[in-house]
Amino acid sequence: MDGDVIIDIQGLCNRFGPHVVHDGLDLQVRRGEVLGVVGGSGTGKSVLLRTIVGLNRPAAGRIRVFGQDTRNLDAAARRALERRWGVLFQDGALFSSLTVAQNVQVPLREHLALPQPLMDEIAALKIALSGLKAEAGAKFPAELSGGMRKRAGLARALALDPEILFLDEPTAGLDPIGAAAFDQLILELSHALGLTVFMVTHDLDSLYTICDRVAVLAEKKVLAVDTIDRLLDNDHPWIHEYFHGPRARAALRAAPERGEEGSG
Amino acid sequence: MATLSVHTGAGTDAPCVRLGGDWTVEQAGDIQRKIAELILTPGEAYRIDAAQIRRLDTTGALLLIKLARRCGSDAATVIAQGGLPERLKELLSVVDSHIAAPAPEPPARTGLLHLVEQVGETALWLWKDSLQFIAFVGAVVQTFFFVLTRPRRFRFTSLVFSIEQVGLNALPIVGLISFLIGVVLAYQGASQLRRFGAEIFVVDLIAISVLREVGILLTAIVVAGRSGSAFTAQIGSMVVHEEVDAMRTIGLDPMEVLVLPRVLALVIALPLLAFFSDILGLIGGGLMAWVTQGLSPVLFMERLQENIGFWTFGVGMIKAPVFAALISLVGCYEGFQVSGSAESVGRQTTRSVVEAIFLVIVADAVFSIFFNMIGI
Numbered sequence: 001m002d003g004d005v006i007i008d009i010q011g012l013c014n015r016f017g018p019h020v021v022h023d024g025l026d027l028q029v030r031r032g033e034v035l036g037v038v039g040g041s042g043t044g045k046s047v048l049l050r051t052i053v054g055l056n057r058p059a060a061g062r063i064r065v066f067g068q069d070t071r072n073l074d075a076a077a078r079r080a081l082e083r084r085w086g087v088l089f090q091d092g093a094l095f096s097s098l099t100v101a102q103n104v105q106v107p108l109r110e111h112l113a114l115p116q117p118l119m120d121e122i123a124a125l126k127i128a129l130s131g132l133k134a135e136a137g138a139k140f141p142a143e144l145s146g147g148m149r150k151r152a153g154l155a156r157a158l159a160l161d162p163e164i165l166f167l168d169e170p171t172a173g174l175d176p177i178g179a180a181a182f183d184q185l186i187l188e189l190s191h192a193l194g195l196t197v198f199m200v201t202h203d204l205d206s207l208y209t210i211c212d213r214v215a216v217l218a219e220k221k222v223l224a225v226d227t228i229d230r231l232l233d234n235d236h237p238w239i240h241e242y243f244h245g246p247r248a249r250a251a252l253r254a255a256p257e258r259g260e261e262g263s264g
Numbered sequence: 265m266a267t268l269s270v271h272t273g274a275g276t277d278a279p280c281v282r283l284g285g286d287w288t289v290e291q292a293g294d295i296q297r298k299i300a301e302l303i304l305t306p307g308e309a310y311r312i313d314a315a316q317i318r319r320l321d322t323t324g325a326l327l328l329i330k331l332a333r334r335c336g337s338d339a340a341t342v343i344a345q346g347g348l349p350e351r352l353k354e355l356l357s358v359v360d361s362h363i364a365a366p367a368p369e370p371p372a373r374t375g376l377l378h379l380v381e382q383v384g385e386t387a388l389w390l391w392k393d394s395l396q397f398i399a400f401v402g403a404v405v406q407t408f409f410f411v412l413t414r415p416r417r418f419r420f421t422s423l424v425f426s427i428e429q430v431g432l433n434a435l436p437i438v439g440l441i442s443f444l445i446g447v448v449l450a451y452q453g454a455s456q457l458r459r460f461g462a463e464i465f466v467v468d469l470i471a472i473s474v475l476r477e478v479g480i481l482l483t484a485i486v487v488a489g490r491s492g493s494a495f496t497a498q499i500g501s502m503v504v505h506e507e508v509d510a511m512r513t514i515g516l517d518p519m520e521v522l523v524l525p526r527v528l529a530l531v532i533a534l535p536l537l538a539f540f541s542d543i544l545g546l547i548g549g550g551l552m553a554w555v556t557q558g559l560s561p562v563l564f565m566e567r568l569q570e571n572i573g574f575w576t577f578g579v580g581m582i583k584a585p586v587f588a589a590l591i592s593l594v595g596c597y598e599g600f601q602v603s604g605s606a607e608s609v610g611r612q613t614t615r616s617v618v619e620a621i622f623l624v625i626v627a628d629a630v631f632s633i634f635f636n637m638i639g640i
Contacts, residue, residue, distance in 0.1 A: 096607055101367060114293050120366040122289070125326050128362035137367035142605055161289050161321035192358040193322065194351065 006031045006164060006196050007052060012061030014047055021047050023220040025061070029164075034190055034197040035225075036207045038242065039217030045200040048217070049166055052198070053087055054078075065164070083111050085164040086157030090172065092149035094141040100127060100152045101137035107159040122159070130155040131185050147178045151185075158189070165190070167199040171206055183209045204251035216242070266291045266324075268298055268331070270310070278309055281335055284316030287324025295327050299334070310335035315347030325359035400597045404527060407519040422525035430491040430526075431533030435540060437490070438483050442541040445478055446470060446548025454557055463557050467567040470549035472576055479542040480580045481628060484587040487534060488620035492595035495526055496616035499599025500609040508600075518600075527592040534588035535581055542580065575640040583631050587624050594620040 007029035014022040021044035029035050039045050050056040052063055054070055063070045068081060094103050104123040108114060114122075127137050130151040141149055150170060157165060170186065171179035183203075187210040190197050201207065207214055208228060215225040218238050224231060232243050232252075242248065266285040281302070287295060304310065312332055320328070329339045339360035343353045373381075411418050453469040499522055502508050508518050546568075553559040598616035602608045 096605070108289070112290060112292070115296065118292060118296055121326060122292070122323050124364045124366040125322060125359065125362060128364040129322065129358070134364045134367045138370060142607075158322070161323060188358070192355050194355075 004031050005029065006066060007198065008062075008064040008067075009052070010062045012048075012051065012063065013059045014044060014051060014056065015059050020220060022051075022058075022061075025217075025221045027215055027222050027225065029196060029198055031163075031196055032190075032194060033212040034187070034199065034210050036211035036214040037198070037200045037217060038202070038207065038214060040238075043217045044220075045217055046168055049087075049168055049198065049200050053085065053166060054082075079111070083107075083160055084162055085166060086160065086162035087166040088150065088153045088157045088168065088170060090168050091146070092141070092153030094149060094152055094156070096141050099138055099140055100132070100144070100155070103141070103152060104137075104155045104159050107156065111160060123155075126155040126158050127152070129158065129189065131181065147174050147182075150174070150182065154185075158193075161193065162195070164196045164198060167197065167201075169200055169202060171201065171203045176205075179203060179205065180209075186210055204248050205254065208251050208254075266295045266298070267316075268295075268302065270302065270304065278311045279305075280311040280313050281331070282313045282316065283328070283331075284318070286319045287317055287328060288319050288321045289323040292323050292327065295324070299327065299331050302331075302334075304335065308336070310337065312337055312342045312346050314342060314352075317348065317352070320348075320352045320355060322355070322359050325356050326363065328356065329360055329363060397594075397597055400600070401593055403519055404523055404593065404596075407517065407524055411520060411524060417520065419521060419525050422521070423529050426526050426529030427533050429494070430487065430530050431537060434487060434490055434533075434537055438486055438537050438541050439544045441482055441486060442474075442479060442544040443548035445482060446474060446545035446550075447552045449473055449478070449545075450549040450552035451556065454553065464559070464567065466549075466553050466557070466559070467564055468571050470546065470553070471568055471572045474545035474549065475542055475572070475577045475580050477580070477628070479545050480538045480583050480587065481624070483534065483538045483541045483584075484591065484624045485621055487530070487537065487588075488591045488595075488624060489617055491530060492591040492620040493613045493617045495592060495595030496599040496602075496613045497609060499523075499596055500602035500612055501606075503600060503602045504604065504606060504609060522599075523596045526596060527589065530588040530592040531585045534591075535584035538581060538584040542577070579631075579635055579640060583628065586627060586631075590623045590627060591620045594623060 005028045007027070009025060009027040012022050012025040012027075013020070025048070027048075037045050037048065047056060051058050052065065052070070058071075065081060066084065068077065070081070073081060094100070095106065098106070101120065101123040104126050105119045108119050108122060124134060124137060128134065132148060132151050132155065136144065136148060136152065141152070144152060154170075165186075167186070171182050174182060183206050186197060186199075189195060190210075197210075199206070199211065211228065213225055213227055214231055216223045216231065216236075216239055218236075223236055224234055224239060226234075228243070231239060234240065234243075266283070266287050268281060268283045271280045271282055285291070312328075312335060314328065317324075328342065332338055332342050339356055342348070343356055348356065449470050450466055454463055454466045457463050457465050457469070499508070502522070508522075511518050511521060550559075550561055550564045553564060554561060595616050598612040598619070602612045
């Protein structure tokens, strides 16, 4: 798993007014891994994600994605970079005036010139890959349930076959069955498509089931990045409480059999 | 760049299609064209040799499978015999198991029959919506009398706050618009009346038009755009965030808490605003008459008092509370019609303004006929 570094963050500082969110944060994401990012509420997990994809301008620090510094890119290089990642926002963030299939085609339309029938076929494939039925393609976001909207958002994030997939709490608000299915889906896709996944999550089951490594955000920086097994032995009080609380223990007990399914 | 070429079989070997290069989404248009241009002998089975493919993504895999099917082969055969690296085999099999036909677009309905259907649907909706609105008005009136018998339940803070919002804060814009309209009326009126040598009648013109119609109508339209829409947006966003449902479960009546203070606030504030508008309109007109025709303010006031009776002013003021009730009821009603999404808040807000202005003008026409019949 010790591949090359695909996202390299060094000395990142983020503040909103007097409120400091990140102060000298370092993090490396390796190619092909599924990295889970955890932390208490308000520790800036989503801010970190938004900063990497350029929705939030950091006060200081350097972010390199595919070896390119994201702060000093011209418009063309920026577009080329954006082509290589897909982002799934918390509630899917689908365009409400377009059907699901049209939503998936937006990135294709924007970046490439393909004939319409081919785009329809690609959209249908992505919709099926993200675990939706074919009929969902003709529906509007308002007609979908929360879980279906997330899947449709995933289909759109996958439209251009990105190398990195950013997920913001992908299983939040899903029922346990739906959440487990979504975990499995991400695991399968990351294997089959060779994706690097950067996943902000609160879901302990997701951490145990699909994450190769977990980054713990606290005290305005990344406290530790490691496999779950090693984090379990970490002495830091917050990390200890996080991975040894009652919910964590339950998730750990449930993990092994699911883990085998996943990696098989 | 993606390549594909046909090689005729030598001896017992099956003919073969050899693929190479990048089979990725960037090349998809190119690949599809090349597949279409491929000349294959019908009925012959081709072997697919994919060993030279450098990069493959899901779109490339989709096209590869389509090509395989055209060649009388399938994904499983390509995986078994195509010479792909292990990881790409997995990708190909995942894509193969997820290929789906695009969902058919819902048929676009056009033509005369569709037009008739739409007219019918709209008429039915309009009928139902009107009934619902009348029921809503009934419920508000019922709540009003209920609260009248239990005055302690009434929310005075909410009422005062609403009066500040819809009344006090609207003074500048209502005043400015009324003043300017007064100026315009005086200017236009005077230039017409001068032709008949009847410039002095400009006072009557300004007074009658401002007091009877323009002052109140203008105020009502500004308030509909400013406060009616705000009522819809406020209540609508509360509906979206389930605040209204939360109120009901706690035992608060949304009619009592949200609707009644807003309706009463507007019924109190709009007549005051209309009066303010009347005065500013007269000032604007008087000022213009003074500047352009030298009609002194003293003369203007004298003429005003001699020729304009109380009812010219009264007719305008009587309309104010009625318009206020219409605007606030429509605003609140449309707020409760919001369903689910933020998009719906925007839609209902637009509808609220349009309906309120429409109803105000209809009511104004009815008033005109009525006042004409009783002769004031």
